[in-house]
Amino acid sequence: MVRLTVNEQKVSVEKGANLLGAIEKLGIKIPTLCYHKALTPYGACRLCVVEVHVPGREPALQASCSYPALDGITVFTDTERVKRARKIVAELLLARCPEAEAIKLIASSLGVTEPRIRKKNDDCVYCGLCVRMCEERMGKAAIGFTGRGPKKKLEPPFGKHNPVCWTCGACNFICPVGKKITVLTTQKPFIPIPNSYNMGLDKRSAAYILYPQAVPNKAVIDKNYCLHLNYNVCGICKEVCEARAIDYEQKDNKIEIDAGAVILSPGYEVFDPGLKPELGYGKYQNVVTSLEFERILSASGPYSGEALRPSDKKHLKRIAFLQCVGSRDHERDYCSSVCCMYATKEAIIAKEHAGEDLKCDIFYMDMRAFSKGFEQYYESAKKQGIHYIRFRVPVIRELPETQDLVLEYLNEEEKKVCSEYDLVVLSVGMVPPKHIKEFAEKTGIQLNEFNFCRTSVFDPTGTGREGVYAAGPFTEPKDIPETVIQASSAASRVISLLHDVKGTLIKPREYPPETDVGGQEPRIGVFVCHCGTNIAGFVNVPEVVEYAKTLSNVVYVENNLYTCSNDTQDRMKQKIKEHDLNRVVVASCTPRTHEPLFRNTIREAGLNSYLFEMANIRDQCSWVHMHEREAATRKSEDLVRMAVAKARLLEPLQKPLININKSALVIGGGLAGMTSSLELAGQGFEVYLLEREKELGGNLRRIHYVLNGEDPQNELKSIIEKVKTDKRIHLFVSAKILSIEGSIGNFKTRIISDREETEFEHGVIIVATGAREYRPKEYLYGEDERIITQSELEEMIASDAGFAKNGSKPNTMVMIQCVGSRDNERPYCSRICCSTAVKNALKIKEVSPDTNVYVLYRDIRTYGFREQYYTKARQKGIVFMRYDADNKPVVAKNGKSLSVKVFEQTLKLPVEIPADMVVLSAGIIPDQDNKAVAQLIKVPLTQEGFFLEAHMKLRPVDFATDGVFVCGLAHFSKSIEESIIQAQAASARANTILSKDNLELEATTSFIIDENCDGCAYCIEPCPYNAISLIEYMWQGAVKKIAEVNESMCKGCGCCMATCPKRGAMVRGFTMDQIESQIDAALQAV
């Protein structure tokens, strides 16, 4: 070891180290340019000069990168002489490359903005980084310097393209002035590594973090591209990584897992539009897939969210979307279900990013906006100026001079139109993942004709192999909420299968008893993190540490290279004991990722885990002020002071525990309610199942056949049988709810069933109240017995008398779609009517092949695998005629004969069809009792009257109120399989509560300060969780009113705290005193 002095601080480094290393070890930052940790020092730029005093010699300026650290020398990094020298160097560099951002930054940090000498506008600063990189790290020497003095030149040997160059691009990468050096060395194009996260629209390096918010947020090395792993060169990352985290020896591990059940969710791939060469994808740069466009629009995407096109980064003015690319064609006779809505969404977002004037044309066949809220979204998109054009564009042409794209189509007047666009987005469909056949073979499951997982209507998550379940688009194309629902459904199936052994592999963590810190003066320990150079590179950490020591109540401060490392955790525990710390502050990264780790550490040291606070000096300081060391250091000090201020006021908090009553109330005895009940009973819980009618079965009683041929009535019989014989299911028919009290874990419900009142307690509620078919007021319904609804038709076909047997087979039957759906009164699509119409039409053709069937529709919405039946229907001669919402069909009765007049939109002709029977596809409307049920359990309804879930996409079966779940038609119109899936999902969600003996609630909930509360009740209405109520009690002979918080419902948002004019409501861990202490501390700098 050698010992030396830098700026009057002593430092020791290993023998052979350079001076720069010793200086950086002290946290002193000096400017460098030609220096790189992984390359031999070069001493070319002289930016890193320092003043070196060797005993017995004159003080001299030396380049610290190439000067050795010698024993006993004294070094000054900041003298006037040094500063002057660096300024001159900066001026020379700036004169050579005045436009280079890196040089400008270095110069301005040294106070130079304009050189006094003539600018050379060179594209090379002669730092030699590329030369050393190529020779030392890549072992190639494809580039070097020739000539001397003013004739010095960067070029390959003999000035010719060099066959040695392997276009790795390391030279381009390391060049500080952005010179494209590969152009000199080779003719071969430099091919960057495509960034798969941005769909290859930009590049990344071989060592990379998948995307900024990736979890875990760790770098990985791409073994396909890494030069070290493939050619044993480079290896720079290992030297640069201060955490020494790089291990080139890691190998793939084979892991064997003993599992009782398997869930298959291999997802989907997007259709490769290269298979349709007429669309020009891969040939024309401005033809992109919808997923690529999604990345283009994303703030974290290749163009930072600006609406630009790939070829020339021109701002977009005209976009076209082509729907059904890879869906609804000969090879893939299914609908991908999601493309209509994502195209609409992307068009809306593109307009938000590019401005109102952006022209968005969506070319489609049928607009399939069939889910909850989608039709309204589609209507709002039209109002925002997005054009929908019903045409399947066969071919895309490019104008070579502008790279604009040309589409030809027929407009509404059947006129040929030729339009130019800046960008065409292909709405690519979902296809099964590659190698899916091998996957199916390995897992022993069956695939359907499109190579998706084969499931059945009444077992929509099962694969046919016991213990193996499937979820997500693998079973059928579907969107986010349906995927989330099916994932929970698969989980429920697994829980049912394995409920005997649930939790047997879990070992609870054990902690030492908590130290009582009550009444103690705060003794705060502050740990400041270097985070390698992430913080220390931009903030003067030693100064922050010294500053922290001056703060009152701070009794211990230290700095760590990495505060989150395992050894620091042990050290922290030791220091807590040694110094009797009762509050801990860590100044490092963000509490959003690291607070749980440190809380656990202090808990292991016997402190309550809430006696902890963080100062975010990395993500919100050093990383965002990388060129302002002084300001970043002051800000870090402020942030530490603010954290310490709050820490002084921290109190130990406990997570309240509530006991869980292990039984469930299921409201509604239709398919969804019965499925949920059976699942929960099968998982070992008591179930109270309520049905308001005399019989179980709900709407399923009226469904007699399904598209794929399964027998619903048989299934229904068997389900009812199971429900009735299950001892854990307590069934109440003709039931009415009188009251529901309590909250998650402990509800108490009073009902009346068959004139008998009963009361029971339960831990959760599942709402499965269903919905019903609309009774049409239009099209002469009710005035003629030949005008019926689809479910009446189904009953008729299935009845004993039979549709075909009664001797009056209709010659012509007309079905009218969207009756009571997609209109002003009910602006939503009822989702199932198109498939029902197709199903019934096919059935008619089966029992009465001579009957002519006409279906009058607006858009045919046979999503998913239902599409193939729509195709089959057309093949069977069923005639589909499209009408417009503004020009609805008219059903007329002339004497005995019925006729339907319609203006056919494809032909643009009025048509009159004499009909023997008119079948109305009546929509699904919410149950009239929903309002009453919603009020009883205090959950919201949508405008249309369906139950409103906690989050449309991510929490589709939960309510915002904990412990209450929704499934089936109560949520929205859906098919049999979708009802079953959601019912199973609701059971899985309920199981997360019922399977626990007690539930740990959030500790940071709100509380009322009695003496401040005067019962004004202002806080009650703003609470989003109805967790606050007003209570009255007798106090000193008078009635006193006061607010009360139900802790099991409170989430700690603090709306009550901000509303209270008397400082009477507070949130634990975020009290007004605590937040104000932070504000005060921040203002101390004033």
Add this chain to the structure above:
Amino acid sequence: MGGSGFEPLIIALCCNWCSYAGADLAGVSRIQYPPNVRIIRVMCSGMVHPDFVISALTRGADGVIMCGCHPGDCHYQEGNLTAQKRAEGIYIMLEDFGIEKGRYKLEWVSASEGIRFAQVMKDFVEQVRKLGPNPLKKAVLEVNKCLYQ
């Protein structure tokens, strides 16, 4: 903070779920913005009591900005909408206190909007810089002098 010009001190109250995460993302993405902002983490923008804003501005902060989730994205359903309503009240209070409206702002920043977070901060710092130092700051210094001398 470089130069001799006025450098405002800004207090930012950011909700844990969206805006604070957006601020973190600005960091992870190394998007630079002025070092004038001191961020305080709150669980929800709906938690921010008007007193916080008023007391910060009457005690010398040059500006206060509240950030929450975009409407519809609130982790607590509609805490951000409560905050929006409250912001209207805060403007009225500012008028009563004789504080320029431009010293306070409510903005929506999502967890994926690192760039937007930096831009919002840049814009607000510039807006407050144009207003000049908070006139109450001088008064605060006077009061402090009296108190501590």
